Amino acid sequence: xxxxxxxxxxxxxxxxxxxxxxxxxxxxxxxxxxxxxxxxxxxxxxxxxxxxxxxxxxxxxxxxxxxxxxxxxxxxxxxxxxxx
Numbered sequence: 617x618x619x620x621x622x623x624x625x626x627x628x629x630x631x632x633x634x635x636x637x638x639x640x641x642x643x644x645x646x647x648x649x650x651x652x653x654x655x656x657x658x659x660x661x662x663x664x665x666x667x668x669x670x671x672x673x674x675x676x677x678x679x680x681x682x683x684x685x686x687x688x689x690x691x692x693x694x695x696x697x698x699x700x
Contacts, residue, residue, distance in 0.1 A: 627651045627689050632696030655686045
């Protein structure tokens with residue numbers, strides 16, 4: 617999961633990163649100096665995004681056990697997942 621980025625910068629978890637809002641939030645978080653980790657059931661869906669240094673974590677918001685590793689070291693989280 618680690619990208620070797622500066623551990624002194626705040627780490628933010630973003631769920632729903634492949635959605636409209638998540639895709640616009642992440643560049644702003646990076647520009648503000650945050651480290652970003654994206655939670656996805658399928659991290660390959662994040663491949664090819666123009667977000668250098670962003671970590672990806674495999675997990676599902678409906679499975680609490682899968683969230684422990686994704687939340688490790690996180691100071692703030694954005695929950696952008698919806699159910700339609």
